[in-house]
Amino acid sequence: MNDLFSVAPLVVVECLALAALLGAVLASFVGCAVARSLAGQSFLTGRSRCDSCGHVLGPFELVPVFSWLRQKGRCRWCGANIPARCPVTEGLTAAAFGAFVWRYGVSLQTMEYLIFTLILLAVALVDWDTGFISDGLLLAGILDFVLLTLLRGEGAAALGRGLLAGAALAVPLLLIVLVMDRVLGRESMGGGDIKLFFTVGLFGSLRTDLLVLLLACLIGIGLAFVPQKTAHEGEPSGAIPFGPAISAAAVLSLLWGEPFVAAYLNLFV
Known part of the structure; x- marks a missing residue:
């Protein structure tokens, strides 16, 4: 509590x-x-x-x-x-x-998460309407993480942990996507989605990275059943923007990710 x-x-x-x-x-x-x-x-x-x-x-x-x-x-x-x-x-x-x-x-941590939630909402709405994730919104999320972390007095160590968590989530995903693009002969995931995963990872931890990815995939499957007007320019017919799913997964993980992962790991102790 x-x-x-x-x-x-x-x-x-x-x-x-x-x-x-x-x-x-x-x-x-x-x-x-x-x-x-x-x-x-x-x-x-x-x-x-x-x-x-x-x-x-x-x-x-x-x-x-x-x-x-x-x-x-x-x-x-x-x-x-x-x-x-x-x-x-x-x-x-x-x-x-x-x-x-x-x-x-x-608390300041709550403020940080509330601001990030609004940024994620904007990301989700823009991506849903345009199929594009704005670098400006991602930069706003990164600034939110850096400034509020410093205001909380956690310093370089917390910034380093966030950077490590973001890279641990985005870099392996980038490598997998590059391989999939080569195999399929087309883009399997947009670069904006990977950058969004990195930004989301900053606010989480190494323990919750996999949970965010899993939740995003599950929510993305659910959004596939939500009707869309047309495919966005440059995307295959029926493509579903992934930004809303990543954003929803990020909020859920920030709220309950750590307790969920801890409870899961305790099953094996």
Whole structure:
């Protein structure tokens, strides 16, 4: 447990509720920022509008999750469908924020993971829509790891451990992918996915590297059943972006990876 549970239960509930609310609001902002950026628009100025009719959305139409449910997934003015991924990403991010506070308390480590969760959300949304993982977002994740590690006072040793874990996850995967590309005669995994695995590895450990890879594969199989409009440019028909699966696996591993691996290893002691 963490220091959060040394306070009154009501305070704990309030902290978790505030964390979840913050997660939902920030997820809504990230979704808006990604959509506007991909459309070549600024996400720093202008009111939120319906993508179909252009109607400016009011406060009650912008409440994460609940507005979508209240409007039954449609714009109140033109009836256009609002993508279900909006409430799904908002709800999942809210749950992740609450879980991180529950797991790690109110701390710099929690802040590091919350920021990384938002970066991973942006990575997942961009990759799902474009089949491309932005180096800028990966760099933001690396900076999050470096700056918050230094702020926690852990220094060069922690940075070195993260670098080792990231390399241990990405380098063998890169070698396997190069062999597979040669055998298949085509790209078997994008370079962005490998760089994302490296970035994710920074936040984990050698013990959780294999778990992240396994979870990403399992989640990727599940996402294969989620309908997509078209294959992205340069990808074979039916190709599924791997970034969302890697991102989800990273969040799950940061939350419960170490306890899971420890429990598994204890089975052999």
